[in-house]
Amino acid sequence: MVATFQLSTDGNRAIDITDEIAAAITDSGVAEGIAVISLPHTTASLGIISFPDPLGLVDVMDEVSRLVPTRIDFKHQHDTPQDAAGHIKSTLIGTTLSLIVTGSAALLGHSQKVYFMEHDGPRKRQVHVQVLGQVGA
């Protein structure tokens, strides 16, 4: 029942995954219900971001790194400072997201898209989608 798709990140950017989520909802056959998106990762997060201006995506990622700077004095020292900062960003922004499904599609505003926010790339990543509700036409 869970759909899973893969992506490869080439750095710390916000990557549009709206189409992949739409495909998972279509494949589920659910017309009215909800979808839960979930990442199995601890240095990435999910965000709904305004897409018309690509520079706005850069602002969001920049601000996250301004708020949680990559520095060398984290207590977690098993990995890189980017990894340590990524754990914090991932927890604060979140790795799961619920969407309303209606008319066999995710209910998003006209400026909204769903993004995979990479905080410790480049990496191979996965996204899980679970859709629940009434199967419809």
Next chain:
Amino acid sequence: MVATFQLSTDGNRAIDITDEIAAAITDSGVAEGIAVISLPHTTASLGIISFPDPLGLVDVMDEVSRLVPTRIDFKHQHDTPQDAAGHIKSTLIGTTLSLIVTGSAALLGHSQKVYFMEHDGPRKRQVHVQVLGQVGA
């Protein structure tokens, strides 16, 4: 199946939408399940906030603006600085929220209410509610 209600914001405040959500849950007929609340906007967010002291709501909104200051050097320059900052606040706090529904009502603590957090008002806004679960008495 999706319920939608409107609100008009008169500035950047936290607006109590608990009663509107309760009405949507009642109308759905669902006794035990979950509700997903979703905003189609990119400069607003949803928060569960302690309501007994109205000054606490001001603290939350003030702190959000202290963390993401409205400044003129965002890369996104198509709109106002308030709009650019609002996109970031909206993504970080989130535009969707899942609530547990039990006894035909949202399960909230005695000090919790659900708020629409406006970051780029005044505006006309919408809130969507999808309720899933067992229809009951």
Next chain:
Amino acid sequence: MVATFQLSTDGNRAIDITDEIAAAITDSGVAEGIAVISLPHTTASLGIISFPDPLGLVDVMDEVSRLVPTRIDFKHQHDTPQDAAGHIKSTLIGTTLSLIVTGSAALLGHSQKVYFMEHDGPRKRQVHVQVLGQVGA
């Protein structure tokens, strides 16, 4: 249908509640679906955090307190400064969380655990779990 479990916090730490959530999912009998975790509190939050290094948990809690410092000039003055800061942390990080349930278990990555993040302890606390989906083997 809602499962509730108790915990006592001995300070402001991240407390692993993964096993309690797993038990609630098992008890629900749901094989494929979703789980919504919800706190009835306004000075605590839920986070999915990397668990292998306990110092990473300390980093997350430290960073939250660096971002929202406990200070005496909040407008909310009915309680302690720790309580006023806790309300803000609780709203920004969030008190509800959706998990995918598959194979009668929460779908988590190999480094992920679910944590109760206490921002105003020590306290007696509750966690609610609602599971929805197809009952299975």
